Amino acid sequence: xxxxxxxxxxxxxxxxxxxxxxxxxxxxxxxxxxxxxxxxxxxxxxxxxxxxxxxxxxxxxxxxxxxxxxxxxxxxxxxxxxxxxxxxxxxxxxxx
Numbered sequence: 377x378x379x380x381x382x383x384x385x386x387x388x389x390x391x392x393x394x395x396x397x398x399x400x401x402x403x404x405x406x407x408x409x410x411x412x413x414x415x416x417x418x419x420x421x422x423x424x425x426x427x428x429x430x431x432x433x434x435x436x437x438x439x440x441x442x443x444x445x446x447x448x449x450x451x452x453x454x455x456x457x458x459x460x461x462x463x464x465x466x467x468x469x470x471x472x
């Protein structure tokens with residue numbers, strides 16, 4: 377069964393903040409879109425194939441895992457019974 381990767385409303389909000397930050401630094405909508413596209417592709421391809429790829433991150437939230445993409449940490453949980461990965465939040469490593 378194929379694993380779904382879903383973003384919580386908090387994660388979507390964090391993606392918007394990441395987009396704002398990248399755009400502020402680059403002043404390029406194209407670079408911003410490309411970065412977010414690659415981030416989403418990384419998450420989908422990694423977590424659909426290896427939902428336990430991230431290290432356990434119980435110190436952040438109970439029953440969560442953490443993946444890092446470039447300078448961003450992605451916190452997620454995996455519902456094994458329903459085959460769904462929930463992206464809970466994203467943040468820059470140096471700005472939790």
